[in-house]
Amino acid sequence: MRTLLKFNSLLFLVFISFYVYHLKADEYIVVSKDFTLFTSKNLQGYLKPLFTTIGESFNSNLYSTALYENQWRIGLDISINGMFIPDAHKFFDAELPIAYGTDVVDNAMLKDGKLYRQIGKSISQPTLYGGTSNAIFSAPQNPSGSTFGEDSNGNIIYDSTFKSVAFAEGNNIDFLAGLPTIQLIAGFPIGTELRLRFWTFPLQDQMMTYWAAILNQRIDHIFDLFYPDTTMGIALNFAYHNLDRGKGFNINSFALGLHFSKSWDIGFNLYGGLQYENLSGDFMAIRDTAGIKPTDVANNPYIEVRERQPIEFKIESFNNFRFLGGISYRASIFELHADAAWAAQPVVTVGLTIWIAEWGRKYRETKKIERFEEIERIERIKRKEIIQD
Amino acid sequence: MKYIIFLPFILITMILSSCFTETIDAFSTINFQLVAPFHSTHVDKTVPDTSVDFTNLNKYKEYKDNKERIKKAMILQFNYWLDSLVYIDKGGNKVNFNPKVPNMPEIKFNHIRFYLRFADKKKFPVNGDEFDAVNYEFSKSDTTMYLLGEFLNVDIKDYFRQAYHIVDVSDDVARVISDAVKNRPMFFIITEYSHMSDQNPQIEPKRFFPYIAARFDLVIKFEVSL
Numbered sequence: 303m304r305t306l307l308k309f310n311s312l313l314f315l316v317f318i319s320f321y322v323y324h325l326k327a328d329e330y331i332v333v334s335k336d337f338t339l340f341t342s343k344n345l346q347g348y349l350k351p352l353f354t355t356i357g358e359s360f361n362s363n364l365y366s367t368a369l370y371e372n373q374w375r376i377g378l379d380i381s382i383n384g385m386f387i388p389d390a391h392k393f394f395d396a397e398l399p400i401a402y403g404t405d406v407v408d409n410a411m412l413k414d415g416k417l418y419r420q421i422g423k424s425i426s427q428p429t430l431y432g433g434t435s436n437a438i439f440s441a442p443q444n445p446s447g448s449t450f451g452e453d454s455n456g457n458i459i460y461d462s463t464f465k466s467v468a469f470a471e472g473n474n475i476d477f478l479a480g481l482p483t484i485q486l487i488a489g490f491p492i493g494t495e496l497r498l499r500f501w502t503f504p505l506q507d508q509m510m511t512y513w514a515a516i517l518n519q520r521i522d523h524i525f526d527l528f529y530p531d532t533t534m535g536i537a538l539n540f541a542y543h544n545l546d547r548g549k550g551f552n553i554n555s556f557a558l559g560l561h562f563s564k565s566w567d568i569g570f571n572l573y574g575g576l577q578y579e580n581l582s583g584d585f586m587a588i589r590d591t592a593g594i595k596p597t598d599v600a601n602n603p604y605i606e607v608r609e610r611q612p613i614e615f616k617i618e619s620f621n622n623f624r625f626l627g628g629i630s631y632r633a634s635i636f637e638l639h640a641d642a643a644w645a646a647q648p649v650v651t652v653g654l655t656i657w658i659a660e661w662g663r664k665y666r667e668t669k670k671i672e673r674f675e676e677i678e679r680i681e682r683i684k685r686k687e688i689i690q691d
Numbered sequence: 692m693k694y695i696i697f698l699p700f701i702l703i704t705m706i707l708s709s710c711f712t713e714t715i716d717a718f719s720t721i722n723f724q725l726v727a728p729f730h731s732t733h734v735d736k737t738v739p740d741t742s743v744d745f746t747n748l749n750k751y752k753e754y755k756d757n758k759e760r761i762k763k764a765m766i767l768q769f770n771y772w773l774d775s776l777v778y779i780d781k782g783g784n785k786v787n788f789n790p791k792v793p794n795m796p797e798i799k800f801n802h803i804r805f806y807l808r809f810a811d812k813k814k815f816p817v818n819g820d821e822f823d824a825v826n827y828e829f830s831k832s833d834t835t836m837y838l839l840g841e842f843l844n845v846d847i848k849d850y851f852r853q854a855y856h857i858v859d860v861s862d863d864v865a866r867v868i869s870d871a872v873k874n875r876p877m878f879f880i881i882t883e884y885s886h887m888s889d890q891n892p893q894i895e896p897k898r899f900f901p902y903i904a905a906r907f908d909l910v911i912k913f914e915v916s917l
Contacts, residue, residue: 339723339753410855412768419855437724437910439770441854446774466770466854466908471722640699 331550331587333613339470341606344427346585346615347394348470351429353553354646355385355478357581357619360514360543361557362651363483364497366630366639367571368537368563370520373663375489379497381639381653382482387475391620391647392432395424399603401450401464402440409440409466432472439466440603453609457599464603478647485516487655491662493520493537508550514543518561534564539577553583553617561626573641574627583617621646720762724912725753729880731905737897738800738884745810745824746909748876754913763914764872765865769805769839769907770857773850777902785901790848798847799888805858805907806836807868810877827877836881837868844888872911880909 340348363381401407403422411418411425413436418425427435442448442461450459485499497516502509522528522536538560545553561575589610602608628641628651637655642648729744736742748754754761776788778798788795809830816826840858842850850856872878882905890898 408852408854410770410853410857412857412859415859417855417857435724437726437768437908439854439857439908441772441774441852441906443852465728466726466910468724468726468910471724471912473720473722 330612331547332590333587338600338602338604338607339468340613341397341604342611342613342615343397344394344469345613346618347396348427348429350394350618350620351387351391351431351647353581353617354391354619354621355387356545356553357555357579358385358621358624358645358647358649359383359483360555360581361541361577361579361624362643362649363485363639363653364516364539364541364557364559364577365495365518365537365561365573365575366628366637366641366653366655367565367573368518368520368522368535368561368575369533369565369571370489370493370495370518370535370537371663372491372493373489373660374491375487375657375660377487377489377637377655377657379485379487379653379655380483381651382479383649383651384477384479385647385649386477387431387647392429392472393426394429396427396469397424398422398438399440399464399467400605401461401603402438405443406450406461407440407442407464409438411436411438427469428472430472431475431478433474435469435471437466437468440464453599453605455599455609459605459608463608467603483653485514489660491664493523494518499543508548510545510547512543512545514541516541533566534562536560536562539575541579545583550587551583551585551617553581555579555581555619559624569632571630571632572628573630574625577624577626578622579624580622581617581619585613585615585617587613589613619646624649720914720916722912722914723753724767724910725751727751727909727911729907729909731882731903731907733903733905734901736900736903738890738900739886739892739897740884742882742884742905743824744880744882745827746878746880747810747822747827748872748911750822754876757913757915758873758876760916761873761913762916763869763912764876765869765912766807766839766860766872766909767865767912768857768859768910770854771803771805771842771850771905771907772853772856773847773903773905774852775902775904776847776851776900778900788847788851790851795848797889800845800847801885801888802841802843802883803845803885804841804883805839806881806883807839808836808879808881809833809871809875810879812877824879827879829879830875833871837864839864839880880907882907 362383363379398421402409403420409419409421411421421438425438442464444461446462448461450461450463453459483499485497488496490496495518499514500512502511516539518537518539520535520537522534527536528534539557541557543555557577557579559575559577561573563571563573565571589612591610599608600610624643624645626641626643628639630637630639635657637657639655640652642650727746727748729746731742731744733742777785778788780786788798810827811830813826813828818826820826839860842856886892887898
């Protein structure tokens with residue numbers, strides 16, 4: 303479990319931790335001055351599939367039925383999920399130094415035996431889930447000492463600045479286990495269910511906190527959509543998630559959807575739903591400049607890195623929609639559930655709910671029996687009338 | 692009997708749990724590449740000859756900070772180009788080679804080969820600079836010259852400030868030197884310049900070049916344990 307916690311403490315933090323110089327409470331994340339592998343844009347592209355995984359993990363296991371009974375109940379749910387990583391999430395368009403693709407340098411890349419020349423603006427490179435990266439070799443064209451221009455601090459940028467570049471590689475991931483979820487479930491006698499999640503752990507000197515609130519509200523009974531059939535239900539679901547590490551980063555995610563379920567007396571329940579979801583946030587880290595004069599520049603072909611500008615980007619996800627189908631089975635206080643969802647990264651989830659307490663159930667059947675009796679009386683009267691006629 | 696229903700759920704759980712292990716394994720390492728640039732500048736050079744360039748990966752912070760955790764270090768690719776070349780024309784004059792100038796003579800090597808040879812620190816270093824080549828010598832424990840790659844029929848005009856002459860280091864060589872590079876980050880790159888294509892060794896054993904400034908970039912991949 304310790305290993306799992308270590309792992310699920312968000313993979314990107316493991317990644318960031320690798321480069322982090324130090325982190326202190328109420329301070330920005332500070333990365334080493336030698337963190338030269340990424341510009342902000344390239345780090346954003348490299349990690350975007352991972353944020354997609356995180357967002358999809360957040361918004362998995364929000365429900366396993368739409369038949370929320372009118373009763374009080376308390377349960378504990380534990381689930382794990384996994385995402386299939388599509389090929390499209392294994393590459394991103396990495397930005398290149400500004401002089402690439404101009405007559406200032408001649409550049410080339412050899413990839414799988416194929417030669418690419420005079421590459422400018424951007425080039426496809428692996429994300430964290432991808433494979434091998436390919437360096438781009440660069441040869442400045444003008445005589446030594448030729449200048450390209452000046453940076454924002456007035457320092458001269460020589461042509462020789464635009465040297466060869468290499469990129470980070472991916473880990474060849476086709477299927478990724480997402481974040482395990484432990485949540486407390488509370489049912490209310492108005493066809494409502496509330497799910498709460500919370501965990502926190504220290505990321506070096508600063509606590510990182512995650513919390514989520516998920517609200518499921520049955521709506522079919524308001525309109526008597528399936529009445530008197532009590533084996534089907536429709537409900538709305540809403541979820542909000544927040545992951546926060548002070549000044550370093552903040553992630554918000556929400557989901558809004560509609561789900562349906564049908565149950566059978568033998569304990570089975572089929573459920574499905576459509577959901578819109580979103581993930582957004584900000585990441586910011588500053589480069590360590592201790593011992594460096596303001597006019598000093600890093601030996602790097604990217605101007606942003608050269609000037610040691612902060613690493614700053616918007617956290618985004620590829621995913622917005624999810625179609626889900628699943629099955630659950632209840633025996634005694636245990637309810638097993640498993641579902642699969644079509645999303646940007648298709649998801650499978652399996653979990654166990656333990657219903658710790660249930661009480662105060664309100665039976666609509668009372669009204670139903672009355673109505674059946676009423677119908678029966680009417681039918682009897684009609685039959686009697688027909689006989690009399 | 693009804694507990695048989697639990698089996699598929701348990702099975703899925705087991706599969707997903709095993710995926711956790713695989714995922715943890717996958718993320719237990721991080722791979723990145725760095726480019727080690729070499730500036731090979733020579734005054735009054737004759738060919739055929741070899742030139743020797745030294746590097747110590749400890750000068751790269753990415754290597755130095757992580758060397759305890761480096762699982763693999765592989766040389767993947769390198770390229771070669773000439774930044775500047777001064778030759779002697781038929782009149783005995785020193786001329787800056789420039790392929791854009793008309794009527795430049797053809798200057799062509801039969802081949803240029805690149806070898807790697809590991810370095811040891813000298814018993815009595817000349818100075819205290821750990822990055823200075825003068826403090827190192829060819830390794831006596833590993834005397835192999837590992838062939839990284841070669842270029843054939845090297846016409847200088849095609850190599851003049853052109854980045855596209857890239858060689859993939861063969862898997863066999865990469866594998867052999869992988870462990871060694873991890874543990875012995877100091878090595879020499881030996882560049883072997885052959886005869887010129889129009890040079891008859893019997894008549895003209897050496898050809899003189901007043902100045903050669905060559906460049907090659909070595910791409911090294913590191914696999915680091917987290």
